Structure formats: structure tokens, C-alpha cells
Amino acid sequence: MKFTYLLYLVIVRTVIEIISTPDDIWAWGELVVFCLAAWWARKKESKDDN
DSSP: OHHHHHHHHHHHHHHHHHHHOTTOHHHHHHHHHHHHHHHHHHHHHHHHHO
């Protein structure tokens, strides 16, 4: 659970970075990777609950 919250904080930080420099392709790539990691972590946690 802590891992998912940490990923959400990183996603928020990355979104703030994208807002300040929208042409930074590296930040967009990080956002995609962190969103996929958060999705995977939530999927894994929900599977563990069942």
C-alpha cells in the first residue's frame, strides 16, 4: 500500500514538472512509466486481497 502512495506522489511531482516544461519528452516518458507502475501495483494489491 505504501508503494502505491509513493508512486502517486511521484506521478504528481512529474505532472508538476510537465506543467512547468511541457516540451520535456523525458518527463512525459517518466509519467507513462510511473502510471504503468501504479496500475500494476494496484492490480497486484487487489489480487492479493482476493
